[in-house]
Amino acid sequence: MYKLIITSLCLFISSLLFSQTEIGAEYQHGFGKSYNSNSLGALYENFSSGRGSLCIVAHYTWDIFTTKKVTKGVSDLGISFGYRYGFSYGNSGNLFTGIRATFSFIDEKDHIKFTPSAELGYHLTFNNFGKGGFTTPSIAFGYDLPLVKKEEDYQGPLFIPRLAVGYRF
Secondary structure: OHHHHHHHHHHHHHHHHHOOEEEEEEEEEEEEOOEEEEEEEEEEEEEOOOOEEEEEEEEEEEEEEEOOOOEOOOOEEEEEEEEEEEOOOOOOEEEEEEEEEEEEEEHHHOEEEEEEEEEEEEEEEEOOOOOOEEEEEEEEEEEEEEOOOOOHHHOEEEEEEEEEEEEEO
16 A cells, blocks of 8 residues: 555656646736725646646735725735646647636635636747747636635625736746
């Protein structure tokens, strides 16, 4: 049993080392039922041998506005985990769809929210910077769910346009 665990761990690490990886920055602007927000984060995406990829984003959100366009002076830190599936891989990019789970920690209000979302976008690659750069415009639809404290301002459907840029290696 111990040998099986060690072998599985070695195969997992080698697949991460020899698969294509991207790092970059991501900006998103969420339009919610009762608020809007701006978010900037660091993106890490790892492509498997098939058409799928796993992504992790650590983000900081600022300028959370209510529906009356009044800032609440609230910001949060969060982390997202997602899976993307590419429909076709051409020389310069592909259309993809994906799902993402985001956890946000709003310190000023002792509030934690969970946002599952589904996204659709295009992954455009450039070969001008060594192995290449990328940009990924996408749109996502999600739903905010409060986990710790029931806040009406942070619950409901979201429309989230996203833009990611970075480097491939």
